[in-house]
Amino acid sequence: MSARIIDGTAFAATLRGRVRNGVEALVRSHGVVPGLAVVLVGADPASQVYVKNKAGRTVEAGMRSFEHRLQDTTTEAELMTLIASLNADPAVHGILVQLPLPKQIRENAVLTAVDPAKDVDGFHPINAGLLATGKPGLVPCTPLACVMLAKDVLGSLEGLDAIVIGRSNIVGKPVAQLLLAESCTVTIAHSKTRDLAAVCARADLVIAAVGRPEIVKADWLKPGATVIDVGINRVAGAELGKMKLVGDVDFKACADKAGAITPVPGGVGPMTIACLLVNTLRAACAIAGATATV
Numbered sequence: 001m002s003a004r005i006i007d008g009t010a011f012a013a014t015l016r017g018r019v020r021n022g023v024e025a026l027v028r029s030h031g032v033v034p035g036l037a038v039v040l041v042g043a044d045p046a047s048q049v050y051v052k053n054k055a056g057r058t059v060e061a062g063m064r065s066f067e068h069r070l071q072d073t074t075t076e077a078e079l080m081t082l083i084a085s086l087n088a089d090p091a092v093h094g095i096l097v098q099l100p101l102p103k104q105i106r107e108n109a110v111l112t113a114v115d116p117a118k119d120v121d122g123f124h125p126i127n128a129g130l131l132a133t134g135k136p137g138l139v140p141c142t143p144l145a146c147v148m149l150a151k152d153v154l155g156s157l158e159g160l161d162a163i164v165i166g167r168s169n170i171v172g173k174p175v176a177q178l179l180l181a182e183s184c185t186v187t188i189a190h191s192k193t194r195d196l197a198a199v200c201a202r203a204d205l206v207i208a209a210v211g212r213p214e215i216v217k218a219d220w221l222k223p224g225a226t227v228i229d230v231g232i233n234r235v236a237g238a239e240l241g242k243m244k245l246v247g248d249v250d251f252k253a254c255a256d257k258a259g260a261i262t263p264v265p266g267g268v269g270p271m272t273i274a275c276l277l278v279n280t281l282r283a284a285c286a287i288a289g290a291t292a293t294v
């Protein structure tokens with residue numbers, strides 16, 4: 001293994017410390033304690049774990065955490081009423097509606113109901129449009145995490161060839177926009193891309209966000225490339241009946257070819273919640289008319 005292993009857990013801990021300092025500064029300067037409201041509809045086990053982790057990290061950062069757990073029979077109208085009250089609540093600076101939502105609720109209608117100034121997921125079309133036009137707004141957390149890690153490894157990204165594998169609204173498209181803003185030459189690859197291996201082989205920076213276990217192979221990589229793996233796939237482990245987590249990248253083989261690579265778990269994953277705290281602090285600062293320090 002020759003690649004530098006990018007330690008997302010350590011980077012996230014440092015980032016959370018910077019957020020905590022920023023929160024203290026905002027409390028001192030404006031008397032404002034940032035508040036994050038997380039809404040969970042239904043009892044999806046993975047979502048329950050995420051929401052619990054988010055609440056714990058929010059309080060650790062010195063912010064207020066508001067949790068709203070609703071039955072999976074909740075109607076869209078009921079959820080809209082809650083979102084309207086959170087939009088109007090001055091103690092709430094960030095609103096996150098955990099996905100996926102039960103099928104009776106239209107995801108798009110809900111995400112567009114969140115006040116764009118409190119949209120710490122960065123999923124509102126207004127924030128997506130601001131990002132696409134290079135204007136300041138709230139940026140989705142996982143893409144922000146990818147770019148922070150890449151810049152930590154490479155310094156400036158200017159002029160680099162970057163490939164984003166995956167074109168989702170949550171990761172692929174926004175991370176491509178962020179890399180463009182960093183002056184990378186960006187290719188967005190997807191399931192219909194012809195000869196993905198050849199496109200990947202030109203890239204100095206690979207962002208894998210397709211949700212397919214270990215599809216990125218070592219022989220696709222340019223030697224020394226930086227590889228950021230967004231995938232979290234649960235697959236059968238070596239031991240009978242045991243599951244394990246793997247990314248979208250064949251980590252073991254790629255670590256011999258890449259210059260730097262994120263592991264799964266311990267790479268992008270821990271960074272995502274830290275970036276949610278960054279966004280909540282940024283939203284609180286913008287609403288209070290303060291300058292964000294993180």
Ligand code: GUN
Pocket residue numbers: 096097098099100121141
């Ligand atoms: N479910 C899984 N990841 C996410 C995320 O980043 N934001 C929201 N709102 N729900 C999710």
